[in-house]
Amino acid sequence: METNRALRDENTLHLPARALRFLRADQLDQAREAIELAREQRWPLLVLGGGSNLVLTRDFPGLCLQIALAGISHRPLDGEWVEVSAAAGESWHGFVEHCLMQGWYGLENLALIPGTVGASPIQNIGAYGVEIKDFFHELEAIDRTTGKLRRFTRAQCGFGYRDSVFKRDGRDRYVITQVTFRLRRKPRLNLAYGALAQALSHLESPGPRDLFNAVVALRRAKLPDPAQLPNVGSFFKNPVVSEGQFSQLKTQYPELVAFPDPKGVKLAAGWLIEKAGWKGVCDGGVAVHEAQALVLVNRGGARGEDVLRLAGRIQADIQARFGVGLEIEPRVY
Numbered sequence: 001m002e003t004n005r006a007l008r009d010e011n012t013l014h015l016p017a018r019a020l021r022f023l024r025a026d027q028l029d030q031a032r033e034a035i036e037l038a039r040e041q042r043w044p045l046l047v048l049g050g051g052s053n054l055v056l057t058r059d060f061p062g063l064c065l066q067i068a069l070a071g072i073s074h075r076p077l078d079g080e081w082v083e084v085s086a087a088a089g090e091s092w093h094g095f096v097e098h099c100l101m102q103g104w105y106g107l108e109n110l111a112l113i114p115g116t117v118g119a120s121p122i123q124n125i126g127a128y129g130v131e132i133k134d135f136f137h138e139l140e141a142i143d144r145t146t147g148k149l150r151r152f153t154r155a156q157c158g159f160g161y162r163d164s165v166f167k168r169d170g171r172d173r174y175v176i177t178q179v180t181f182r183l184r185r186k187p188r189l190n191l192a193y194g195a196l197a198q199a200l201s202h203l204e205s206p207g208p209r210d211l212f213n214a215v216v217a218l219r220r221a222k223l224p225d226p227a228q229l230p231n232v233g234s235f236f237k238n239p240v241v242s243e244g245q246f247s248q249l250k251t252q253y254p255e256l257v258a259f260p261d262p263k264g265v266k267l268a269a270g271w272l273i274e275k276a277g278w279k280g281v282c283d284g285g286v287a288v289h290e291a292q293a294l295v296l297v298n299r300g301g302a303r304g305e306d307v308l309r310l311a312g313r314i315q316a317d318i319q320a321r322f323g324v325g326l327e328i329e330p331r332v333y
């Protein structure tokens, strides 16, 4: 176990917090023992994957446990499905690519999302019309209050839009150790998002590898690489508003970007922020990204409080202009 450990290189916003204690667990028993020790000693516990959805605002006064469990296994099922389990510390993108190479399909739209497999259920990661809940089967997690392993079915995970039970009632209670997906052995591409369909329109019958490559290329063209320009992806969730509020806004702003949603109408938060003139604005080393206004970047030397200050200014302005509340997507510590 390390002490007074810098976390700057462990979070993709590159924020300068430290952990009083730090342990990288690559074995299940090691993780269980560390959780037990933290419980006995009453140390606060911060569970860390790739640090790509975290805003660290202060030094952490307890144990930061980085989950580095590795391994992928599979079990063919009857019919067209295969069950694939990955340990929580596997890289998400590496896992997606591995599945593609094995001929296990469904996750192609989720290529190039940073972070670990173990964090993927926390916010039910999604992109280009696919969310992990579409292929999720079950997960295993250590209950921090008892130290015991527990299984969660899809229903028990309570998945929603960038949401799950692990952000609500189960917040800070479970350490996910393994996630199991049910994937297809015959590809069925999801090209519902216009940008993807357009990127593949030159091919008569695109396959899953074409889809994977198109997602990777679109993301590389539009999103800043955290290794070059530190960020945590979308800083705010897309807000869902009522039909009534949407109609009013659409009358005022005919070019408003919005999509149907089971709970109302989903507005593109990036459009609202750009329309309000925030693109490129920089404050305290933090800037609204030039190519995608939903992304805040650390241009160098920013601290967590600088990130939250700019985010707060944007939230207040969007509320005042459009009457829409923006919710922060990453976890703030």
Ligand code: FAD
Residues within 6 Å of the ligand: 012, 046, 047, 048, 049, 050, 051, 052, 053, 054, 067, 088, 113, 114, 115, 116, 117, 118, 119, 120, 122, 123, 124, 125, 126, 127, 162, 174, 175, 176, 177, 223, 224, 225, 226, 231, 232, 233, 234, 331
């Ligand atoms: P971390 O940032 O380490 O942790 C995030 C949260 O999960 C924390 O609360 C942490 O305590 C908890 N956690 C992590 N691992 C575990 C575990 N094993 N058990 C219990 N709790 C755990 N997200 C999307 O949904 N779609 C996207 O398209 C997308 N694109 C992105 C693009 C970029 C450039 C970046 C930087 C981020 C993007 N994200 C996206 C956000 C992020 O990549 C995902 O949320 C990812 O799942 C976070 O994984 P992580 O391992 O880095 O989690």
Ligand code: NAP
Residues within 6 Å of the ligand: 126, 127, 128, 129, 192, 193, 194, 195, 222, 223, 232, 233, 234, 235, 238, 257, 259, 268, 269, 270, 292, 329
């Ligand atoms: P985009 O294609 O420019 O689209 C802008 C917004 O419109 C997206 O947020 C998306 O919502 C929504 N959208 C577009 N087409 C849609 C459709 N057919 N049906 C419903 N909603 C639609 O977005 P982008 O910034 O380039 O990102 C591409 C994808 O990667 C998006 O799905 C986005 O969520 C995901 N992404 C997520 C993060 C993150 O950190 N969470 C970071 C980067 C990219 P949704 O966001 O609901 O899909």
